[in-house]
Amino acid sequence: MLLQGYGPLIAQGTWQTIQLAVLSLAVSFVLGLAGASAKLSKNRLASACATAYTTLIRSVPDLVLMLLIFYSIQIWLNNLTDLIGLNPLEIDSFSAGVLTLGFIYGAYFTETFRGAFQAVPRGQLEAGAAYGMTRWQIFRRILFAQMMRFALPGIGNNWQVLLKATALVSIIGLSDLVKAVQDAGKGTYNMFFFVLIAALIYLVLTALSNLVLIALERRYLVGVRKAAL
Template sequence: MFLSGYGPVLLSGTWMTIQLALLSLVLSIIIGLFGASAKLSRIQILRHVATLYTTLIRSVPDLVIMLLLFYSLQLGLNSITESIHMEQIDINPFVAGVITLAFIYGAYFTETFRGAFQAVPKGQLEAAYAYGMTPFQVFRRVLFPQMMRFALPGIGNNWQVLIKATALVSLIGLTDIVKITQDAGRSSMQVFYFS
């Protein structure tokens, strides 16, 4: 029966992976929307910061960023808290995994949304403004619905890569499905047929 042996542990690992992926997706989309807005902004400093963010994050491997953010951030926070005589801070691996994956894939979503924003014909935006709509109404009624049509293929691709990247969180101590199956295979010496 599935719920004997490693079954319950595998279910908990699967649920952990699903939670990690969904929360990271939501945060990545939010970061991506803000990043795309910054890249298309008229304010030059916002454009430069967003360009630096997307270029830097997309050029460094995900594993390196994850290990740097988890271990270096924790060391940095603990050195600050030690200097002001506070308690040591331990970062939860789940929270660190969600934040790190969202930070990494927010850069990819930024480019997806930037391209989708630019694909909407300018004439439709001009017509909406001429009709008397506020900028928020133009975004909600004209720009966002059409932009999402162009962004959906990229969102699907980024979602698939994000799900694959959730396997990296087992390296920072989170017991997701990858870590649990690895431990089960090692303990039973049957990598494919453990029960």
């Protein structure tokens, strides 16, 4: 057989990678919205905290951050359980990977959303308020919809980088695609072949992601192109 019996292991690792990437994207998306709102807030404390978050995270390599965050979470859990007299809790690798990647890339999404929010004409928000819309309605119907049009290129770029960054979680023991091909390569003494298989799988995933991003861009550009003609 081409994969020498390691096909199911690689398929399972690929599925684990997809789950990890999608859930990390959700966490980073929420953190990005919160961070962008904080940076644009008139509250100096919130703005300063968000600025410190993005500056720190974007200045330290992802691998170093992953190790720091993973072990710090475990240390905090151990200290907490010791304080309240419970048995030690060990966070599983998957949850740790999701939280770590989400926290790291939330900083990048913060800057993406901040620029996109600032690109939306303020007059349209004022018009929504004049029509009697609530702040939530203005955000949902006007601000978010138009912000996404400006943010999609950055979102797509962040997603592609996040998807590739999932390869880092193998260092904390998660059985993702990289860990699967490493095991297969060691078991068959043909590491180059299985690493090439991983590269091709990542290429397929990014290509499929591009199709989804193109569809989203068309969705949020409805009416814009016609108006520009």
